[in-house]
Structure formats: C-alpha cells, structure tokens
Amino acid sequence: MNSTDAQAWEDYWERTRRAGVVPEIGARDPALRDYWLAFFTSCALADEGHTRLLDLGCGHGAVTALAESVARNNLRHFRITCLDISDAAVDLVKAQHPAVAAVCASADDIPLPDAFFDHVVSQFGIEYAPPAAADEAARVLRPGGSVAFLMHLKNGAIWDECRANRDALDGVRDSGLLPAFIRLVEESLALREGRGSRGAFEQADRDLAPCVKAMEAVLGEHGKAIGGGLVFRTYADIAHMYRKMNAFAPAEVIAWAEKVEAAMTAWRERMQSMLDAALDETALGAWRDRLTAGGLAMNEPARLALGEPVRDGAWILRGKKLSR
Template identity: 30%
Template sequence: MSADDLRNDAAGPDARGAWSDYWREGDTEHALPDDNPGTRALAEVWRGYAAELASRAGRARIVDLACGGGFALRHLEAASQAPSLEWELFGLDIAAPALEQLRKGAATPSQLVVGDAARPPFADGSMNVVLSQFGLEYAGQEALSGAARLLAPAGELLLLVHHADGPVAASCSANRDIVEAVLACGALEAMRHWFEQRASGRQRPLARSQAAEKLREPISAMESLLQQSPQCPARQLAGRMHADLARLYTRAGAYATADVMPWLDGMHAELVSYRQRMQGMLQAARDAADTEQLLSDWTSQGLQHCDAGVIEVEGQPLAWKLTATRPAA
C-alpha cells in the first residue's frame, strides 16, 4: 500500500467518525490552549494575514477548508467587522459537531457547510482566498492540490499543514503506540470474559477462577505500560481505563453485567477512535518531498509565487506555511 493509499484511508469513513467523536467532546481551546507557544505562533500568522488582507481587499469571498473549530476563521471574522470591509466568510468541515461549536462561538455569521474538503461544494474560481490550518492535508495530496481550482483571478492560497519532522508528529506517534499497546494487551476482552463467567452463576467456580486468572496478565501489562510510558494524553487515557477496570474488578457486585458490557464496548470504541485520529495525523503530515510536489502541482495549474515556508517554535518545525496566487485576469 502506498503512502497516498494510507492517507486516503485516513480521510475515509472511519476517520470521519473519529473526528466527529473528537468534536463532540473536544474543542479548539483544548487542542490549541492559549498558553502554548505553538498556539501563539499560529495566532500570530492569522492575525498578521487578516490585517494585511484587510489593508488591500475591501471585498472578498474567503473559505476555510477543513476548518474544524475555526481557529483560523475566527481571526478573519474579527478583522471582517471593520465597516470598510465586505467579506463573505465560509467554513467547510466534514465533522458536523465541529461546525456546531464554531456556530455557537462565532462573532459574525459565517456560512458553515458540512462537506468533504477533497470535493468542496463551491464553484471553480468562486473564492478570492482559500485557507486552511491543520485540516486540508487529512483529505490527501489531491485535496491540497485541488484547492487551487477554487481561486478566482488574483486569488490566493494560505495553508498551514502539519510538518512530518515536527513535535506534533512525534507526539502523535507516541500516543498511537500507547493506545495500540492497550488494545493489544487484551484487558478489555479479559474483563468481559470474567464478567460473563461471573454472571453465569455460582455453579461454575472453576470457570470463574480461570477467567480471573486470565485477567491478571493483561492488567499487569497495562500497569507496566503506564510505568514505562511518557506523560501524554494517551497515557492519561490508559491510566483512567486501568483505574476503571480495577474498580470494576474490586467492586464487581455493585455493577450489573447488562450495564458493564456496553461500557466496555464504549471504552474499546474510544481507544479505536483515538488511535484513528493519531494515525490520521501522522499520515497527513507532509515532508519536504510532499511540499515540493504540491508546489509543482500548483505551478502546473497556472499559479504563481508558490512557496513553502516553515513555522518554527523553539527551534522545531511546527508547520509548513504554503502560499500561492492565481494571476489576475
């Protein structure tokens, strides 16, 4: 399977569900806290761009592709409130819960659309500005290249894309590995089996004893994993699940089997969804060869001033800053 095949898979239905799950519980403030140096660097990019755009474009149609909770779009919305500007703002994302969050917190009424960034429901040449932050790359290289078709004459692209050599990718790799280890140890399956045997009645003490014995090994594996893993969100998730499983075992009589089984299913689904997000982020991150190919694609589509800069934070690459313009008619 090629890298592009993996990336396309990362943008498929499973990933769509994983990101919808995230936005039902998470938010932009959690993902990009104000006190984080990376957040400040990103905010500086968008504030500067909004101010520069406002100085020369009184009227514009602007779309944020794969906008998520609208971190970038909110900076454009703040600038658009100047009375001299007539900006029409659009936000597109495949996860409806993300747009619901953005809709509730928006300062001005952007037009929010649920849709696939790889096939945006906008006419060719209909936008003066196409932008994205940490979103469009999930839809694959074709989506990054295809964003150019939306540009009107004199239109411009500004995309911030995950850098494959940066700390975000390294963090995603560590988180994914922890979650995969939790799934592989089989603790959830062993707990399910133990509860099933426990519920079967007092006539099968040997089966219950064997089920309890089978539970000890995966629980021990989780404990070892927690001791060896670095502090990160996935370790916190694994720690919470370990504590919950221990409570289930020691207080089994307080829980009905009919309630425990759906809870175990939900715990498994949470792990799978988290792993899918981490894998998707890793597969979406771009290296130098990817960006070189993208700039070549844009040039072949007639774009000019195609450039790939790097946003660095504390000496490490955070994101690619990809820009291009379509010539005026």
C-alpha cells in the same frame, strides 16, 4: 479521498460531536494561534468590503473561530465558508459558528464557483485530500487572492506526538486489558445469577492480572498524559470498578468498556491518518507545483516551530494567485 477514509473521519467527528470533546494533537499550540491571528489581521487591514474566506478541511472550526475574532476586533466582515468531508464535522461548525456557511464535500471536488474567494486557508486538513485539492483551491481563488496552508511535517513535533499516541494505543490494545476486564465482569454476573462457577470467575481474575501489568508498562513508557489522558483514566476507572465490582451494574460496565475500546480504536486510526498525511520536502514540493500550475505565485515553503522545547512542527505553504 476514498470512501474508507471518508467514513473514518465521519466516525471520528460523530464520536466527537456526541462526546463534546475534541482530543487535539498539537492544535492548541500558541504558535498556531499567533500565526492565524497575524494572517487574518493582515487580511482585515488589506481587504476592502467583504472578505470571502474558505476554510478547507475545517474540522470543528478552530481556524474559523480565529478569523471571526479578528473580524470582530477590526470591525470587518468576513464571509466564511467551511468545508469538510464529514457531515458530523459540518454539524459541529454550524452549531458553534452559526454565521458561517458550512459545506460537506471533498476538497478535491469543491461545489463552489470559480474565482469566488479572496483567501483559501487550511490547518492540517487539505493534505488528507487527493492532490487534485490543490487544483480546486486554485480554481475557487480570485486573481490577487491568497492561499495559506499549515500542513503536517513528517518527523516534526506533531508527527512525533501522533506516533507516541498511536504506539500507546497499540500497547493498550495488545495488553488485552479491556476484553479481559469485560470477561471478568461477565463471569461475575454469571456467578451472581447462578449460571457460572467460582472457578471460571477466579480464572478470569487471574487472566486479568498480566493485562494490568501490560497496561502499567504502557503508562510507564509514555506517561499519564498520553492519549489526552484517556489511557490513564481507563486504567484508573478499571481499578476503581475492580475494587467495588458489586456496586456496579455489569451491563453498564460492559457497555462502558466497549465504548472506551471503540473510542481508542477511532483515535488510533486518526493518529495513523495523521502520520500518513504528513509531508516530507518532496511531497510538499508536489503540492506547491500543483498550486503553481493553477496560476499561483508560491512563496518558498517555511517551517513553523511548535511545542516546548520548540521544534519544527508544521509546514507553511503560502502563495498568491496571479492576475490575468
């Protein structure tokens, strides 16, 4: 992963940590939960002693949380290590899962010993890393251990959801609503302080109107739920503040608008990164081949159905490391 990608993820998870909200795309689908509960239950029943588990590209620890719940329910102990390239994501994991070891590193350069883990897992994480992450996953896996990766499927259900969110956020940007609203607030403040003119304020008000129409067109095309509801909330908040502009401190309104604009930009970048990371059959085959070269016997790739109506949404890539 290059430094630009790494910084983009750090920015995303840092904003998430501050806001306390994770705008997931597809990640709360019950099929994902069912898949991991079944997988970790099989680990708990088959493994003896302490199971060592590595969660690659862990994000805020959604998969780790399911592993911990299975371990508790089956009276087993999982020694879990979470790895992510973002310090902010690692901080989130440490806060929410204090019993796990959390490591900030790239998946293609894992600072952990050979043959250390019984299982290496990833949910929509490892495919963001360079292909050498497959070599590293094989290296840290013990003989007889397994990998289980859920990876983004190009043109699948989550891919379509990401594309719709990206397009909606592009529409918000192209509408110019937030900059136009900031200008109107600035002209209102100038008028109040005797620095501006009524004409400049009225022109800013006229300039805002087509931006509002463009935003309404985005909502009409994509619906109020697009962008996790952020697009509609922004539209509704602007409408509220516009009607009662004199009741709000202009500096606070401008700071709010700039914060929302930055959040939308970051989310748009994440949507694009998801689209870019999604794998077709050829790209998935390349990951499978590298894991095979690392000494794993790989299952045939499968697809996990998600959503309502049900559609293929993710690749399932499974394998077991051969004994030497």
